[in-house]
Amino acid sequence: MRRSARRPTIKDIARRAGVSQSAVSFALNDRPGVSPATRERVRRVAEQLGWQPSTAARALSGEGAATVGLVLARPARTLGVESFFLRLVSGVQEALAERRLGLLFQVVEDVAAECEVYRRWWAEHRVDGLLVVDPRHADARPGLLDSLGLPAVIIGGLESGSADGAAEYPAISELRTDDAGAMASIVDHLYQLGHRRIAHIAGLPELAHTRRRTHSLREAAGALGLTEVRSVSTDYSDAQGAAATRAVLDDARPPTAIVYDNDVMAVAGLAVATERGLAVPGDLAIVAWDDSVLCRSTHPGLTALVRDTGAFGRRAATALLALLDGEPAVHVLDERPRLTPRGSTVPLAASRQAHGKALGS
Incomplete structure (x- = not known):
C-alpha cells in the first residue's frame, strides 16, 4: 500500500501542471527550453504542492552539501574478504566527490531492516537519493522508494518481467548486468x-x-x-x-x-x-x-570474468546524479564482463x- 504522506516530487508537479518532467526541471532550475508562461505555471504548481528543492539540487548548484544513501543487506561477516563491494563503493565515491555529495552507508541483516532504514532516512531528510544493490525476486524496494518519492538507481537489474520492475517508476533508473x-x-x-x-x-x-x-x-x-x-x-x-x-x-x-x-x-x-x-x-x-x-x-x-568494477560504480552514481538533476530515468544494460582464461x-x-x-x- 502506498503511503499517503510523502514529499512532493518533480513527477507530481509535472502531472499537475500538464507538462513533462524535463520541462519541470528546466523551469525550476531556471534553464532555457520552456516558455515564460510554462515556467510561471510550473513554479506556481510547485508552490501549491509545497515542493522544496532537495539539498542535492542545492549542492549541484554550489549552494550546499548533500548525501546519497547505500544500504547493504548481507551478513556482515561475508563483507570483510570480498573485494567487489569495496571496488564498487570506491567508484561510486569518485563520482559523488566530483559533485560534492557524500555517501551514507549502512549494513543490515535483511531486506526488512533495509526498508526500515529507507523509511527513517526519508522521514529525517537524511538522503536525497539511493543506490540500491542486490535486486531480489519479487523485490518490494522499488515500490517503497517510489511511494516515498526517493530517486534511486537499481544496480544489477531486477528480474525480467517482475511486477515491481524499475521501468514502472519514473524516478528509478536501472543499471543492468548481463x-x-x-x-x-x-x-x-x-x-x-x-x-x-x-x-x-x-x-x-x-x-x-x-x-x-x-x-x-x-x-x-x-x-x-x-x-x-x-x-x-x-x-x-x-x-x-x-x-x-x-x-x-x-x-x-x-x-x-x-x-x-x-x-x-x-x-x-x-x-x-x-x-x-x-x-x-x-x-x-x-x-x-x-x-x-x-x-x-x-x-x-x-580463469575469471574481468570488468572494471570501479567504473561500474561510477556509472551507477552518475545515473543517480542525472536523476537528481531532474533528468528522466534510464534503463541501461552495462557491458558484459570479459572471460579471461x-x-x-x-x-x-x-x-x-x-x-x-x-x-x-
Whole structure:
C-alpha cells in the first residue's frame, strides 16, 4: 500500500501542471527550453504542492552539501574478504566527490531492516537519493522508494518481467548486468575445452542475479546437450564455498569444472581440491565470476570474468546524479564482463595427458 504522506516530487508537479518532467526541471532550475508562461505555471504548481528543492539540487548548484544513501543487506561477516563491494563503493565515491555529495552507508541483516532504514532516512531528510544493490525476486524496494518519492538507481537489474520492475517508476533508473550472457560465455568456454559435467557454486538464491545465472547455466547447457549440471546456493563466504565444493565433489559423478560466483569462494574451492589431492586443472577446472588480485595470485591463476568494477560504480552514481538533476530515468544494460582464461582451465585432453590421470567418463 502506498503511503499517503510523502514529499512532493518533480513527477507530481509535472502531472499537475500538464507538462513533462524535463520541462519541470528546466523551469525550476531556471534553464532555457520552456516558455515564460510554462515556467510561471510550473513554479506556481510547485508552490501549491509545497515542493522544496532537495539539498542535492542545492549542492549541484554550489549552494550546499548533500548525501546519497547505500544500504547493504548481507551478513556482515561475508563483507570483510570480498573485494567487489569495496571496488564498487570506491567508484561510486569518485563520482559523488566530483559533485560534492557524500555517501551514507549502512549494513543490515535483511531486506526488512533495509526498508526500515529507507523509511527513517526519508522521514529525517537524511538522503536525497539511493543506490540500491542486490535486486531480489519479487523485490518490494522499488515500490517503497517510489511511494516515498526517493530517486534511486537499481544496480544489477531486477528480474525480467517482475511486477515491481524499475521501468514502472519514473524516478528509478536501472543499471543492468548481463549475467545471462556472461554465464553462457563460461559454459561455452568449458564445453570447448571438453568439460561435460559442470557445477555452479552460486550466491544467495533470492538474488535476481543468482537466478539469472542459474537459469542461464541450464539454458546454455541444454543447448549444448549437457545434462549433468547443477547449482548450489551459498552466502558467498569462503566457508560455505568450501563446504559446497566438498558436497559436489562427493557426488557419484563429480563435476570436471566448477564455476564460483565470487573470487573468495573460487580460492576456497581451489584449497579444497588441493586438500583432496586433485590437480587443477588436471582433475578439476575452476572459474571465478569476479576477477581480483586473489585470482591472479594463486597457482595456477584462476580463469575469471574481468570488468572494471570501479567504473561500474561510477556509472551507477552518475545515473543517480542525472536523476537528481531532474533528468528522466534510464534503463541501461552495462557491458558484459570479459572471460579471461588462465591456468585453471585448459583443454581437458591436454590436462589429462599432462597429469597422467584419467577422469571418470
